[in-house]
Amino acid sequence: MILGAFCGTMKDSILQNNDIFTQDFKNTAYWWDLVEEPQADIELPVTKTDVVIIGSGYTGLCAGIQTARAGRETLILDAERLGWGCSSQNGGQVSGLLKPSLADLSQKYGADKALKILQEGANSMQFLKDFIADEGIDCDVRMNGKFRAAHNAAQYEAMAKKYTNQIKGLELKVDMVPQSEQHREIGSAAYFGGAVIHNHFGLNPAKFHSELVKRARSSGVKLVAYCRVEKINRQANKFLICTSKGIIEARDVIVATSGYTDKSLPWHRRRIIPIGSYMITTEDLGVDVVKSIIPNDRIVTDSRKLVYYYRSSPDRRRILFGGRVSLQETNPKVSAPLLRNELVKLFPQILDVKISHSWMGYVDFTFDSMPHIGCHDGLYYALGYCGSGIATASYLGARVGQKLLGDPQGMTELDDISFNTRPFYIGNPWFLAPSVHYYRWLDKSGR
Secondary structure, three states: OOHHHHHHHHHHHHHHHHHHHHEEEEEHHHHHOOOOOOOEEOOOOOOEEEEEEEEHHHHHHHHHHHHHOOOOOEEEEOOOOOOOOOHHHOEEEOOOOOOOHHHHHHHHHHHHHHHHHHHHHHHHHHHHHHHHHHHHOOOOOEOEEEEEEOOOHHHHHHHHHHHHOOOOOOOOOOOEHHHHHHHHOOOOOOOOOOEEEEEOEEEEEHHHHHHHHHHHHHHHOEEEOOOOOOEHHHHHHOEEEOOOOEEEEEEEEOOHHHHHHOOOOOOHHHEEEEEEEEEEOOOOHHHHHHHHHOOOEEEEOOOOOOOOOEEEOOOOOEEEEEEOOOOOOOHHHHHHHHHHHHHHHHHHHHHHOOOOEEEEEEEEEEOOOOOEEEEEEEEEEEEEOOOOOOHHHHHHHHHHHHHHHHOOOOOOOOOOOOOOOOOOOOOOOOOHHHHHHHHHHHHOOOO
């Protein structure tokens, strides 16, 4: 009853807010306007291959580059266009931070192991920076850092304490910015100061993905789009992958499906919690307006449990704004007015702003808030990036490819971490709505 009333209110909001959309409004990712759709084969080019990789995002492509360059015939399949999921639709904010705290991990695994696990986050950042430089990838990288805004005074104090007493071996270059000086970083009076984290950076996610496709193709990887995997049968020392376009025989399989893991992979699906994240892009505001909102061209997040994240477009003329604004998954045109409302609360100087793009994608969370890499029943996998997928997906994609090859470089501190699920969970997060309610309460209560 409550949910029905909530949905009804949202529908009314659409009717009353149709004028917030530009005439050329698109229900697709803004990034897609900046990059041509990566080309792929329409039909299966082979019926037998060494390696089949399911998923053509950062994980699958980085894995495929490793296996193909090592001489293994590699085929990547995707149910939609290449990179259709979060790899071409995310916010373009790069951080390698793993979500669990050192204290929580120490309780589970001991202090030494906990520190090594968290260091994998830093490893993923360094891997990504090196990979982009070594491969000569042009993807609008902005090494300008991140501003993490405190949504209340208590959160600012918590940030200051955390960054003043950083864990040895996990230090970040951070400058605290008090509320009295935050105008240097953000054109909003809604925050209570924040922290500039210099190690984090931004890029164009679709452009990065497109460049990965080119590197994979030049390495010998074959890619097939709009080819859904329907079932995988294991027979002795090989796999038969049944797809919507035919059957392929493969010696090895890598699962790289993230938040789009479906019923064809039941074991993996039970361990992934797909959570929709929603984004909008404003109309062209002009460079001066955007500079007044984000003066130093940093990526921005805040300290809420239901976090808002935003940044300027690469040309510094628009604002891209994202977050979770609905109880259940919904149409991006429904979420657009809700996200816009939050945007103008933060920046009332753009009260009349129109929206040119609204879209959503599924983030792959896990029950322990950790990414996972390994092999189960012969299927290699790297999954569960929990909102930090650009760096960790690229890094663990390369590592799982190396792992399949038997390369010692494929070893990580995540290898022996149990990938657990919960009783009766089969991939449908029924608990999402009450969780959103709870986190909203925490945010409003100042926690």
